Each structure stands twice: as C-alpha cells, then as structure tokens.
Amino acid sequence: MAMIMKKIDDTIQLSATDLVGHLNCGHLTALDVQVATGALKKPENYDPLLEILRERGQRHEDAYIQHLRDAGHQLTKIEGVDVTDSTVDATLEAMRNGSELLFKRHSGMA
DSSP: OOOOOEEETTEEEOOHHHHHHHHHOHHHHHHHHHHHHTSSOOOOOOOHHHHHHHHHHHHHHHHHHHHHHHTTOOEEEEOOSSOOHHHHHHHHHHHHTTOSEEEEOSSSOO
C-alpha cells in the first residue's frame, strides 16, 4: 500500500503517489487534503481487480530490483512506510556510505 498524504501538526506531508495523482487530477488532491485534515472521510471500497494490479506491480518491482542486484549494483533498502526521522537518517547514512541505489518498500522482497 502506498504512503498517502498526511497532516502532521500544521503541515501537509505529500508522497510521490500524491504528486502523480495531482498531475492526473487536481480534484483528487483537493479530496485528499480534505481526508488528511479530517474534513472528509476516506471512502471504503474493495476492488479485487485493483488488488491483482497491485500484486502484478509488486512482482514487477521485485524482478527489477533483482535485475539490478544481478547486474552488480549496490542497493540499500530503507525500512518503513512513512517519511520519519529514522527513515531520513537511514537514507542519509546510506548516501554517506556510498550506496549506489536506494529503495523504500514496506512489503515484498527484502
């Protein structure tokens, strides 16, 4: 599941998914802001086809990460779902240590 827009204190924190969503639909951004601030409840729905698409996307990402490893690239996985002090620290540490590629996921391949 992708990280979504959040309100932390008086700040709205965006994810890459939020930015892509905004490029496709500004109204979506307005709705997401209302959900993040509590003015609107997030709709609850389940779409089995969307689950299949997520699973296929996960398998594709896993295969690509394995392809990069097989090609000899040094990858560092940043643990966690949200942008937190610990994930920022882990990212900076990996960069300081010369990690070639960084990725962040909360499920799938380690």
